[in-house]
Amino acid sequence: MNVTRRPEGLDDAFTDGPAEPTVPAIGLVGWARWAWRQLTSMRVALLLLMLLAVAAVPGTMVPQRAQSPEKVTAFLAAHTTLGPWLDRLGFFSVYTSVWFSAIYLLLFVSLVGCIVPRVRLHAGALRGRPPRTPARFGRFPAQGAGRSDDEPRAVVERAAAVLRAPYRVPLVRSYRVDVHDEGAGTWSVSAERGYLRETGNLVFHLALVGLLVAVATGQLLHYRGQVLVVAGHGFANAQSQYDTFESGSAFDPSSLVPFTLALDSFDSAFDPTTLAARDFTAHVTLTEPGGAPQPATIKVNHPLTAGGALVYLQGNGYAPDLQVTDAAGQVAFSGPVPFLPQDSVYTSRGVVKVPDVSGGQRQIGLTGYLLPTAVQMGAGWRSVDPQPKDPLLVLTVWSGDLGLDTGVPQNVYTLDTAKLTQSRTDDGRPVTILLHPGDTVQLPDGLGQVTFKALPRYVALDLRDDPATGWVLAFALTALAGLAASLFAPRRRIWIRAQSTTDQDQGPTVVTAAGLARGDDLGLDDELDRVLAATLGRAPAPDDDPPAGTSDEVSAQEARG
Amino acid sequence: MSAADLSTLLVWFATTAFTIALLAWTTDLARIAERSTTRRASAAPVAEPVAVGAAVGTRAGSGGGDRAAATPPSPLRSARAEGIGRSTGTLGVLLLLAGVVARGIAAGRWPTANMYEFTLVGVLVAMGVLTVVQRRRALPFVAVVVTGISVLALALALLVFYVQAEAVQPALQSYWLVLHVGVAIIATGVFTVGFASSVLQVLREGREAGRSHLDRSWGAADPVRRALAGWKVTGPRFAWLDQVPTARALESLTFRLLSVGFVLWTFTLIGGAIWAEHAWGRYWGWDPKEVGTFIAWVVYAAYLHARTTRGWSGRRAAFIVWVGYAVVLANFTVINLVVTGKHSYSGLG
Numbered sequence: 082m083n084v085t086r087r088p089e090g091l092d093d094a095f096t097d098g099p100a101e102p103t104v105p106a107i108g109l110v111g112w113a114r115w116a117w118r119q120l121t122s123m124r125v126a127l128l129l130l131m132l133l134a135v136a137a138v139p140g141t142m143v144p145q146r147a148q149s150p151e152k153v154t155a156f157l158a159a160h161t162t163l164g165p166w167l168d169r170l171g172f173f174s175v176y177t178s179v180w181f182s183a184i185y186l187l188l189f190v191s192l193v194g195c196i197v198p199r200v201r202l203h204a205g206a207l208r209g210r211p212p213r214t215p216a217r218f219g220r221f222p223a224q225g226a227g228r229s230d231d232e233p234r235a236v237v238e239r240a241a242a243v244l245r246a247p248y249r250v251p252l253v254r255s256y257r258v259d260v261h262d263e264g265a266g267t268w269s270v271s272a273e274r275g276y277l278r279e280t281g282n283l284v285f286h287l288a289l290v291g292l293l294v295a296v297a298t299g300q301l302l303h304y305r306g307q308v309l310v311v312a313g314h315g316f317a318n319a320q321s322q323y324d325t326f327e328s329g330s331a332f333d334p335s336s337l338v339p340f341t342l343a344l345d346s347f348d349s350a351f352d353p354t355t356l357a358a359r360d361f362t363a364h365v366t367l368t369e370p371g372g373a374p375q376p377a378t379i380k381v382n383h384p385l386t387a388g389g390a391l392v393y394l395q396g397n398g399y400a401p402d403l404q405v406t407d408a409a410g411q412v413a414f415s416g417p418v419p420f421l422p423q424d425s426v427y428t429s430r431g432v433v434k435v436p437d438v439s440g441g442q443r444q445i446g447l448t449g450y451l452l453p454t455a456v457q458m459g460a461g462w463r464s465v466d467p468q469p470k471d472p473l474l475v476l477t478v479w480s481g482d483l484g485l486d487t488g489v490p491q492n493v494y495t496l497d498t499a500k501l502t503q504s505r506t507d508d509g510r511p512v513t514i515l516l517h518p519g520d521t522v523q524l525p526d527g528l529g530q531v532t533f534k535a536l537p538r539y540v541a542l543d544l545r546d547d548p549a550t551g552w553v554l555a556f557a558l559t560a561l562a563g564l565a566a567s568l569f570a571p572r573r574r575i576w577i578r579a580q581s582t583t584d585q586d587q588g589p590t591v592v593t594a595a596g597l598a599r600g601d602d603l604g605l606d607d608e609l610d611r612v613l614a615a616t617l618g619r620a621p622a623p624d625d626d627p628p629a630g631t632s633d634e635v636s637a638q639e640a641r642g
Numbered sequence: 643m644s645a646a647d648l649s650t651l652l653v654w655f656a657t658t659a660f661t662i663a664l665l666a667w668t669t670d671l672a673r674i675a676e677r678s679t680t681r682r683a684s685a686a687p688v689a690e691p692v693a694v695g696a697a698v699g700t701r702a703g704s705g706g707g708d709r710a711a712a713t714p715p716s717p718l719r720s721a722r723a724e725g726i727g728r729s730t731g732t733l734g735v736l737l738l739l740a741g742v743v744a745r746g747i748a749a750g751r752w753p754t755a756n757m758y759e760f761t762l763v764g765v766l767v768a769m770g771v772l773t774v775v776q777r778r779r780a781l782p783f784v785a786v787v788v789t790g791i792s793v794l795a796l797a798l799a800l801l802v803f804y805v806q807a808e809a810v811q812p813a814l815q816s817y818w819l820v821l822h823v824g825v826a827i828i829a830t831g832v833f834t835v836g837f838a839s840s841v842l843q844v845l846r847e848g849r850e851a852g853r854s855h856l857d858r859s860w861g862a863a864d865p866v867r868r869a870l871a872g873w874k875v876t877g878p879r880f881a882w883l884d885q886v887p888t889a890r891a892l893e894s895l896t897f898r899l900l901s902v903g904f905v906l907w908t909f910t911l912i913g914g915a916i917w918a919e920h921a922w923g924r925y926w927g928w929d930p931k932e933v934g935t936f937i938a939w940v941v942y943a944a945y946l947h948a949r950t951t952r953g954w955s956g957r958r959a960a961f962i963v964w965v966g967y968a969v970v971l972a973n974f975t976v977i978n979l980v981v982t983g984k985h986s987y988s989g990l991g
Binding site for chain 2: 126145357381554558561
């Protein structure tokens with residue numbers, strides 16, 4: 082057997098003798114070969130696996146940019162010495178860092194270097210025949226013996242039939258069997274089963290490579306957009322319509338299917354006592370290009386398929402419909418403003434930015450909370466229910482320069498108060514205005530007035546298309562199947578030899594048997610016992626405590642033989 | 643009495659039954675140790691060569707001979723303690739099963755939605771696997787470890803993790819709650835028994851080889867070593883180790899348990915990815931829980947590779963099992979309670 086075709090360091094019951102010592106030839110080629118052999122060795126694979134496990138840990142300890150950028154910012158602000166170093170070393174994006182990628186790529190190179198030669202070897206083994214019966218059975222872990230009255234040839238033919246017959250799994254031949262005439266009236270049979278074990282092992286590893294390729298392909302081709310839709314409004318599937326949009330480097334923007342989606346209404350249900358969320362349903366109308374408008378629903382766990390992409394319901398909240406009239410009587414702002422829920426009772430935070438429409442007016446910023454069911458607690462207000470049973474807007478007022486005219490993109494949920502002044506009462510406290518739906522309230526400092534017209538719901542939708550997910554799933558399931566086969570299919574070899582003797586006491590034919598398994602196989606003794614018993618036409622040993630009885634019994638038989 | 647109250651009561655009963663089982667198995671272990679010590683001290687004629695030889699620590703641990711050591715009903719064990727351990731253990735499993743069913747009825751759904759329920763079902767599986775593994779022969783040490791972990795886990799569940807039985811939030815309303823979480827729990831239970839078996843394997847191997855870390859000097863920490871000297875694995879306190887299956891047989895048991903566990907864990911990962919794709923719009927997002935599950939998977943994969951690598955099989959591979967189990971436990975407790983992520987379903991403030 083060619084030792085170099087096996088990963089170095091592999092401990093395998095089917096392999097004879099230790100591996101040859103690897104002495105690198107002098108020169109670059111020799112070193113390269115040596116390095117390759119090291120990389121594809123089991124020891125290095127093991128080391129890389131452990132490194133991978135260790136390298137994945139920091140991502141759970143330190144906030145990650147991809148998952149929670151705001152926490153990374155907070156971390157950097159809190160740790161001014163450690164933070165920048167961690168940042169330089171890639172600790173805020175562990176799973177795309179150079180060192181993490183290096184480990185898993187090396188692991189996959191090692192895997193391929195180890196698996197490909199084994200595939201070649203296994204392909205040969207699949208066409209091969211069971212190894213010839215060894216001359217001596219003494220060194221095998223499982224052995225057995227018995228006597229028969231039949232001719233050696235008949236005994237061996239019967240053994241071959243027993244070994245070939247399906248066992249436990251119907252219709253599947255259990256062993257590949259060869260019968261040998263060894264001359265001088267001696268016959269033997271050699272049998273092998275469990276090629277599925279190595280097949281499964283190889284399939285598992287190759288499927289992992291396929292999985293990696295599929296995930297990488299998906300990364301190149303995918304796109305993801307997020308959009309906030311207020312009830313009664315809609316959006317079209319175009320890059321410009323999304324609040325945020327990201328895509329892989331091989332994504333083609335012209336491949337977006339231009340469907341439109343409108344939110345008709347949104348239902349939510351909460352537990353009456355604990356107020357925990359129970360159900361969210363968005364009722365939408367989907368219009369695909371060239372098609373009629375179709376009603377549809379989107380729920381958590383039940384995304385909607387639209388234009389080849391999946392639309393997920395990721396969040397919801399309230400978007401108070403407000404109208405602001407400036408001091409000159411002009412409508413400066415009108416429309417729904419999404420407020421972001423901060424807790425389980427939907428205490429929601431939001432900002433209204435009112436531009437200057439008539440000359441000489443100040444810009445106005447309104448910031449504060451929406452309370453779906455407001456209850457007065459001392460000096461303040463609190464929400465006690467997520468449903469809009471008694472909505473109240475609590476706002477403070479700012480005026481001056483919002484910074485809208487600088488051209489720098491702004492976060493719509495925060496107010497830059499650098500060039501703003503807050504309206505205050507005479508004793509210096511900020512002015513708070515309270516609005517119920519339908520209310521119109523005068524703004525302080527003669528800024529105008531604000532009207533709370535209605536309280537529509539909004540949903541946050543996540544739209545995503547990754548054309549490789551089917552492949553990812555297929556490779557993952559293939560890997561699972563291969564893994565199960567490689568761990569649970571036993572690989573065994575069994576040999577049975579029948580010889581004539583002159584000793585006629587217990588039958589003229591001496592039958593000996595040996596078994597060998599790859600890896601641990603507690604069932605090997607039972608299996609050999611079963612085959613031998615069936616061959617000799619006697620009942621198998623009682624199955625009460627298999628590991629105990631068999632070897633004693635066999636040695637007793639050997640002593641007799 | 644409502645189904646929810648009945649469930650809690652049944653879980654308390656089960657905890658009590660497991661505590662009695664734990665005491666019984668500990669008594670069994672102590673008896674084995676005590677009797678085998680007195681036997682050795684009396685230097686009786688070699689009635690049981692295997693046990694005596696192993697106690698002195700001279701026997702090489704391989705070959706067909708060790709099989710006999712595990713099997714014959716040993717006169718050293720306490721049949722009564724084992725009987726109590728087995729019957730109260732089985733009773734506890736039945737009580738806990740009833741408790742879990744009652745919990746499911748009370749909540750009107752599959753009972754694997756929060757840490758309390760996860761712990762109940764996990765303990766149920768671990769004790770169930772223990773009952774099956776012990777069907778043919780008693781493994782008092784494995785029983786002590788698994789029952790001990792189970793009692794602690796149930797107490798923790800009842801006192802810390804407990805939440806009212808109720809319906810779940812929309813993200814959990816999926817059949818994957820049964821498949822993904824259910825399989826994760828079963829895998830955790832199997833890993834628990836595999837861990838106990840690997841601990842036993844390492845202890846037994848140390849005794850078979852007649853070596854202990856407590857024999858050599860620890861340098862500066864030597865006073866600590868001397869204080870622990872009574873706990874040498876080769877010493878009389880571990881005489882009961884001569885009664886357990888050989889290190890090789892235990893290694894094989896560990897491997898078979900972990901093979902099953904690893905396949906189930908792989909399914910947990912894949913099932914979780916499919917569910918994440920449905921619920922969160924991505925199959926993999928490096929959420930802390932996903933990372934923890936991935937790390938445990940990689941560690942157990944390292945174990946499977948280690949045991950077929952020359953120089954790494956046996957004791958060293960067993961250490962990887964310990965690391966893997968520590969990751970599984972941390973993934974359940976630390977990640978759920980300390981780290982915030984998309985898997986924060988404990989229901990605890």
